[in-house]
Structures are given as structure tokens and as C-alpha cells.
Amino acid sequence: MSGPSAFCPSCGAPVRFLWSSAVQTTCEFCKSILVRRDLDLEKVGVVADLPEDVSPIQILTEGVYRGWAFQVVGRILYRYDQGAWNEWHCVFSNGSSGWLSDAQAEYGMSFLTPPPTPLPRALELTRGMRMSWNGVVYEVSTLTEAYYQGVQGELPFEYWDKSRCVFADLRTRDARFATIDYSEEPPLLFLGEWVDFETLQLKNLREFEGW
Amino acid sequence: MGSPAQVKTLSCPNCGGGVELRGYARTLNVVCINCLSVLDASTPELKVLQTFQSKERVRPLIPLGKRGKLRGDKWEAIGFQVREIVVDGTPYSWHEYLLFNPYKGYRYLTQYDGHWNFVTTLRSLPEPATSRGRPAVRWMGETYKHFQEATATTVYVMGEFPWQVRVGETAKVSDYVSPPRMISSETTDGEVTWSLGEYTPGEEIWKAFELPGKPPPPQGVYANQPSPHGEKVKAAWKTWLFLNVLLFTVMLLVSLFTRGELVFDRSYLYSSAAQGEASFVTEPFELKGRISNVELAVKTDLRNESAYFNFALINEATGQAYDFGREVSYYFGRDSDGSWSEGRPQETVIIPSVPPGRYYLRVEPEMEPQGATLGFQDRRVNYRIQIRRDVPNHAFFWIAALLLLAPPVFTTLRSVGFESKRWKESDYSGGSGDAED
Numbered sequence: 001m002s003g004p005s006a007f008c009p010s011c012g013a014p015v016r017f018l019w020s021s022a023v024q025t026t027c028e029f030c031k032s033i034l035v036r037r038d039l040d041l042e043k044v045g046v047v048a049d050l051p052e053d054v055s056p057i058q059i060l061t062e063g064v065y066r067g068w069a070f071q072v073v074g075r076i077l078y079r080y081d082q083g084a085w086n087e088w089h090c091v092f093s094n095g096s097s098g099w100l101s102d103a104q105a106e107y108g109m110s111f112l113t114p115p116p117t118p119l120p121r122a123l124e125l126t127r128g129m130r131m132s133w134n135g136v137v138y139e140v141s142t143l144t145e146a147y148y149q150g151v152q153g154e155l156p157f158e159y160w161d162k163s164r165c166v167f168a169d170l171r172t173r174d175a176r177f178a179t180i181d182y183s184e185e186p187p188l189l190f191l192g193e194w195v196d197f198e199t200l201q202l203k204n205l206r207e208f209e210g211w
Numbered sequence: 212m213g214s215p216a217q218v219k220t221l222s223c224p225n226c227g228g229g230v231e232l233r234g235y236a237r238t239l240n241v242v243c244i245n246c247l248s249v250l251d252a253s254t255p256e257l258k259v260l261q262t263f264q265s266k267e268r269v270r271p272l273i274p275l276g277k278r279g280k281l282r283g284d285k286w287e288a289i290g291f292q293v294r295e296i297v298v299d300g301t302p303y304s305w306h307e308y309l310l311f312n313p314y315k316g317y318r319y320l321t322q323y324d325g326h327w328n329f330v331t332t333l334r335s336l337p338e339p340a341t342s343r344g345r346p347a348v349r350w351m352g353e354t355y356k357h358f359q360e361a362t363a364t365t366v367y368v369m370g371e372f373p374w375q376v377r378v379g380e381t382a383k384v385s386d387y388v389s390p391p392r393m394i395s396s397e398t399t400d401g402e403v404t405w406s407l408g409e410y411t412p413g414e415e416i417w418k419a420f421e422l423p424g425k426p427p428p429p430q431g432v433y434a435n436q437p438s439p440h441g442e443k444v445k446a447a448w449k450t451w452l453f454l455n456v457l458l459f460t461v462m463l464l465v466s467l468f469t470r471g472e473l474v475f476d477r478s479y480l481y482s483s484a485a486q487g488e489a490s491f492v493t494e495p496f497e498l499k500g501r502i503s504n505v506e507l508a509v510k511t512d513l514r515n516e517s518a519y520f521n522f523a524l525i526n527e528a529t530g531q532a533y534d535f536g537r538e539v540s541y542y543f544g545r546d547s548d549g550s551w552s553e554g555r556p557q558e559t560v561i562i563p564s565v566p567p568g569r570y571y572l573r574v575e576p577e578m579e580p581q582g583a584t585l586g587f588q589d590r591r592v593n594y595r596i597q598i599r600r601d602v603p604n605h606a607f608f609w610i611a612a613l614l615l616l617a618p619p620v621f622t623t624l625r626s627v628g629f630e631s632k633r634w635k636e637s638d639y640s641g642g643s644g645d646a647e648d
Contacts, residue, residue: 083237197314
């Protein structure tokens with residue numbers, strides 16, 4: 001299960017990778033953000049104390065999406081004026097990775113999808129605007145200004161020097177959704193669908209006292 | 212990894228009272244139970260957002276902190292608000308409970324005049340549609356008719372919420388119904404949230420949350436209250452169809468198995484000018500088999516005339532007589548409305564339950580003079596009498612068919628009455644409030 005092992009360049013603690021393609025991880029002991037440079041790990045920053053957790057999902061949570069088993073290996077935490085949400089980085093048994101988001105306990109699984117044509121700029125978007133990918137019509141429902149609050153564990157890309165990010169949420173007539181992340185240039189497109197908590201068959205969840 | 216999450220207790224910066232956070236770190240705003248201040252739960256010091264002083268406290272029917280198992284999942288009531296709309300100058304308010312489960316998220320319960328709805332936020336967008344010329348939405352293949360649009364104002368808040376709440380905040384709400392479900396849209400600052408409400412009997416809520424006593428009885432008909440007649444109407448018409456098929460099958464069988472034997476057939480002539488007694492008796496004929504009916508048919512050549520026939524069917528052995536009479540009249544013509552006709556030149560009579568035996572018929576035809584002054588004009592009628600033993604009586608079946616129609620018609624009327632009560636409360640009541648549409 002676990003991939004190559006290394007040592008934290010900051011505190012010397014062993015760093016184990018759950019996913020061999022991880023580009024970035026955090027040291028469990030000294031909270032250093034570590035980025036892979038060839039064979040070495042480079043410390044690029046330190047994670048501020050993460051605010052108290054809101055999600056029942058945690059690193060090492062396992063689940064099933066559309067018949068594919070996955071494991072949660074990392075996350076990005078955002079805050080906006082209506083609270084906080086987590087994007088949990090999930091690694092599937094076939095090596096691919098996706099994002100399980102938990103915003104107000106609404107769960108959605110999405111995948112980074114290269115857009116066939118360049119995405120509109122954030123300023124060009126208006127609520128109700130429609131876009132179509134893979135034959136599905138998506139409608140812009142909200143533009144959210146969020147604050148990157150921290151990272152944990154393994155991520156497929158370097159993600160540590162953000163502050164303010166703009167997200168566009170798009171909905172459909174069925175359970176599908178899209179998210180455009182404007183914190184990168186060019187922006188990133190994620191296509192996904194809402195999933196019921198039960199159908200994910202999650203194991204190794206966080207416990208809530210009394211529940 | 213993480214230790215189990217625990218419910219935190221903080222203290223209100225306004226009054227110093229204890230403030231519990233049952234929604235863990237998801238809670239964004241919390242109301243101090245003591246001084247009713249709205250506090251910002253995202254800051255450790257619980258910054259005061261609004262000091263809300265209502266003159267009277269509203270007591271939620273489901274106490275906050277109470278847990279219940281509803282629709283397969285355990286939910287804890289953590290938030291409560293009273294919201295109000297004003298229609299034609301009259302305020303109407305309802306209660307909204309926020310339910311929480313740390314794994315499953317949030318649901319809502321709304322309560323208005325004893326009517327409860329279990330509400331879930333929709334993740335997909337309903338599609339605009341029309342239903343009989345009125346606005347509607349389509350969702351998951353079902354059409355929801357527009358019921359009402361109003362501006363809802365929050366007038367009271369308690370407990371905690373994963374979003375910003377303030378007393379006095381408003382949202383435009385639109386309800387679309389397809390009983391027992393309802394889709395609602397809430398628009399605040401241009402952002403639309405869709406939700407699905409499912410009508411839930413108060414008893415179910417009481418049982419789920421183990422509340423004492425009985426739920427308040429529902430008043431009137433609610434927007435998405437399922438009609439108690441809706442299913443009955445269908446069932447009543449189904450039963451009607453089934454009974455009709457049965458009835459006509461029986462009718463067919465009766466027609467097949469009744470003998471309808473012709474026992475008498477003779478033609479006569481009556482003339483009003485003839486001297487002497489008009490009545491006469493026929494030769495006897497045999498009525499066979501079990502006790503059953505006898506059908507007498509009299510066919511005449513009357514044209515714009517009428518005649519009256521007195522009959523008596525008399526048992527030769529016992530002398531028992533069945534007396535009856537029939538007027539036969541047949542008129543026709545043509546006027547400004549076109550051709551018309553009235554009556555028929557023949558009549559039939561069915562005499563029920565006639566025992567077998569030898570019978571004869573006494574016949575007495577009568578024809579009134581066509582006018583007092585024409586007293587001596589001779590009037591004639593040729594007629595033929597046919598008697599059949601054991602014929603199917605169709606009249607009985609038609610009456611039965613008519614009686615069978617009563618229950619479905621009655622049920623349909625009740626259902627229509629229920630629906631009209633439902634829509635009376637809508638924007639489409641057809642009353643004075645309809646003008647703005």
C-alpha cells in the first residue's frame with residue numbers, strides 16, 4: 001500500500017507516501033509542506049494550525065465510487081463567508097485521483113478534466129450562464145471567493161502558496177456539477193457528480209462523540 | 212487520526228451564558244439561548260452579530276438538542292426559526308427546524324398550522340415548465356405546479372446554523388406542488404436554492420422524536436397535503452369498471468339462458484264504431500317452467516293517434532289475475548325546428564314472478580274520440596299482441612348500472628372539493644387576490 005519512504009528535510013521524521021505520484025505532502029510531525037524535487041523533498045513552507053475539523057472524512061478514509069475503491073490521502077481546506085469546506089484528495093485503486101468535496105455535508109466526487117476549449121475568465125461569468133462539456137449543459141450557479149486555509153497529506157500538484165481563490169460552481173438538471181478553479185492560470189476545470197453518503201460506503205471515518 | 216469530535220460549550224460575550232455547539236465546527240452562527248443574541252461561531256470569542264430581542268419567546272415543539280430517527284436516519288434538532296409572509300395585509304408564519312447529523316448533513320422540518328414537511332436541499336436544478344398555462348417546474352420527470360410566491364422574513368431564531376442568520380432578513384420564496392411533494396425555491400441576493408419538501412404527518416414526527424402528547428391537529432388543507440380522496444377516486448372508478456363488467460357479463464348470461472319462448476301471437480283490429488263490448492278474452496296458452504316473468508308486447512299501426520289497452524292475465528285454474536294497462540301513442544310531424552316525433556307505436560310490459568300454468572288474456576282497447584264534435588268518427592287500430600315467457604329484464608341491469616355510478620361520482624366530487632380548498636390558499640384562488648398574476 002505505502003509507496004516510497006523518505007525523511008523530512010526539516011525535522012528528520014520519516015515521511016511515507018501512500019501514493020507514488022504525489023507531488024506534495026506534509027510532515028505529520030513538524031507540519032512542513034514538502035515538495036518532491038527529483039528524489040529529494042524540499043520544504044516550501046509550514047502549514048498553519050488547521051482549524052477544527054468539520055468533516056467526517058479524514059486521511060486514510062476508504063470508500064467506493066462507481067465500483068472503484070479509493071483511499072483519501074490528502075486535502076485542501078478552504079474558508080468562505082458561509083463557512084469552510086474540504087476537498088479530499090482520493091487515490092483510486094487504478095492509480096488515478098479525484099476530489100471528494102464536503103461542503104456542509106454535501107458530498108461530491110470530481111475529477112480534473114482538461115477543457116476542450118479555453119475556459120471563460122472569472123470576470124466574464126454571470127449567474128445562469130451555460131456551458132457544455134461532454135454533451136452535458138452546466139449552468140453557473142455561484143461564484144465563490146474563498147480563502148485557502150491549509151493543506152494536509154499528499155496532493156497531485158504543488159498547492160501551498162495560495163491566498164484568495166475564486167471558484168465558479170456550475171449545476172445541471174441531474175446530479176452532475178462542475179467547478180472552475182481560478183487560482184491557477186489557465187483555470188482548472190473539475191467535472192463531477194453529487195454522491196449520497198451511504199453509496200460511498202466509507203470506512204475509517206472520524207468519530208463524533210455520542211453519534 | 213483525529214480524536215472523536217466533541218460538542219463544545221462556550222460562553223456568550225453578551226450575557227455570559229453558556230452556548231453549546233451541537234453542530235461542531237460546521238456551525239457558523241449560534242443564538243444564545245439566554246439573551247437570544249446571534250453570535251459568530253467561526254470566531255473563538257463568539258463575536259456578537261445581532262442582539263435580537265423579541266418581546267415573547269417562541270417555544271419550538273421539538274426541543275433543540277432532541278434527537279429522532281426520521282426516514283431511516285438519526286437527526287438532531289439544532290436550529291429553529293420562525294418565518295413570516297404577508298398576504299393581502301395578513302401575516303402568516305411558520306416554523307422551521309434545522310436537523311443535523313454529522314455524517315449526513317442537514318435536513319429541515321417545516322410546520323404550519325399542524326402541517327409538517329421534511330425538507331432536503333436539491334443538488335440538481337429543476338427545469339422551468341408550464342402546466343395548463345400556469346408556471347410550473349419539472350424535476351425527476353414530475354411536474355410541480357406553481358402555488359405561491361411571497362417574501363419570507365425571519366422573525367425569530369434559536370439554536371445554530373451552518374450559514375448566516377439574522378432576524379429581519381428576507382428571501383423570495385416560491386412553492387411548486389405535486390402532492391405529497393413540494394419544490395421550493397429561495398432567492399437571496401440573486402442566489403437561488405432549491406429544496407424538496409415531503410408532506411409528513413405530525414404523528415410521524417411525534418413518534419420519531421418521542422414527543423409527549425399529541426401533535427397539533429392540522430388545520431385546513433395544506434399546499435402539498437396528499438388528498439385523502441385522490442387514490443380513492445381512482446379506486447372507486449376501478450371498482451365501478453369491474454362491477455360493470457361483472458354486471459354486463461351477468462346480463463349476457465341471463466340473456467343466453469332465459470328462454471324467451473313465444474307462447475302467444477295474434478293480431479286484432481279495433482274499431483270505435485263497432486257496437487257492443489270492446490273487451491274480449493283470448494284462447495288459453497301455456498306458461499311453462501319455474502316461476503318467472505312474462506313479457507307482453509303490443510304493436511300497433513297508430514299514426515298521430517293514441518290508444519289505451521287494459522289487460523288482465525288470468526290463470527285459468529285459480530282465477531288469479533294480473534291487471535295492467537298501457538297507453539300507446541305515436542305522433543310525429545315537422546315544424547320550424549325540423550321533424551319531430553313523440554312516443555312509439557308499440558309498448559312492452561313485463562309482469563314479474565308469474566307461476567306456471569294455463570292462462571288467458573282479457574283485452575280491452577279504448578280510443579277517445581278526437582274531439583267532442585267529432586263523436587261519431589270511426590277510429591281504428593290494427594294491433595298485434597305477443598306474449599313471451601321468461602325474458603331477460605334489461606331495465607333491472609340499467610338501474611343497477613346507474614346505482615353503481617353513485618360511489619365513484621360521490622368520491623370524485625369530494626376530491627374536487629378537497630383540491631379547490633388546497634388551491635384557495637394559492638396565488639390562483641380565483642378570488643380577489645388573483646389580480647397581480
